[in-house]
Amino acid sequence: MSTNSQYRQIERATNDASASASRNDWKRSVVLAVLLLLLALAYTASRDAHAVTYKWVDEKGIVHYTDKMPPEAVNRGHVELDRQGVQFKKTDRALTPDEVRAQADDVERQRQETKEREVLARRDRALLASYTREEDLDLARQRALTTIDGQLQSARVYAAALVKRQQEIVEKKQSYGNKPVPAVLDREIESVEGELAKTTTLIETKKQESLGVAMKYDTDKQRWRMLRANADLAGTIMTSQGGGNAVNVLPTSAR
Numbered sequence: 001m002s003t004n005s006q007y008r009q010i011e012r013a014t015n016d017a018s019a020s021a022s023r024n025d026w027k028r029s030v031v032l033a034v035l036l037l038l039l040a041l042a043y044t045a046s047r048d049a050h051a052v053t054y055k056w057v058d059e060k061g062i063v064h065y066t067d068k069m070p071p072e073a074v075n076r077g078h079v080e081l082d083r084q085g086v087q088f089k090k091t092d093r094a095l096t097p098d099e100v101r102a103q104a105d106d107v108e109r110q111r112q113e114t115k116e117r118e119v120l121a122r123r124d125r126a127l128l129a130s131y132t133r134e135e136d137l138d139l140a141r142q143r144a145l146t147t148i149d150g151q152l153q154s155a156r157v158y159a160a161a162l163v164k165r166q167q168e169i170v171e172k173k174q175s176y177g178n179k180p181v182p183a184v185l186d187r188e189i190e191s192v193e194g195e196l197a198k199t200t201t202l203i204e205t206k207k208q209e210s211l212g213v214a215m216k217y218d219t220d221k222q223r224w225r226m227l228r229a230n231a232d233l234a235g236t237i238m239t240s241q242g243g244g245n246a247v248n249v250l251p252t253s254a255r
Helices: 003-049 096-129 134-175 181-241
Strands: 055-057 063-066 080-081 087-091
Touching: 063 096, 063 134
Parallel strands: none
Antiparallel strands: 055 063, 055 080, 080 087
């Protein structure tokens, strides 16, 4: 083979290689462009799919639709709508300081009411456990009042003795006329008057205590009657629902 022929073959091989490389570069460019286009379309679709419209009302009652909440309205309540106008999220407005305090007061009130109900429930259980008959309440009431009455009688007897001694000292002081009265008499009458004042206060306290005890047992009796009636009624209903013969239990108050 001549030298010229070899050069021509080498030249053709070089040209073919260059053409092949150009075609590969073109293919890669086309693939890259397609990928970029697909990414752009996916981003646009994703952005559109997640597009949000905010619906909110200003202080004048005017309804607004915006693609984002204005800074001055961020604390206002609003709803979020998708591209189809369907609500998918709701945000309540921020509470004012007065509303926060009112909410806290309401929580505290409910807590206190719950505590009072629990105390009442414990008291009711204790009342039913302590007395099986209404007569037991009457006996307990009488015993409590008898104890207080005994204390009252003792205080009254003591007060009468103090009054008598007070009169005796006054008469003795008068018997001295214009003469100096012994200091021991002044001290004694001062002591008697102090004891008399304390005893008088005790008598009044015991009177109020007696009234309070009588009222307490009267209230407990009414409560006990109601609790027993409810318990008897609940027992009757349970017996009836259990398929047995219902027992006709009258409320305690009707016995």
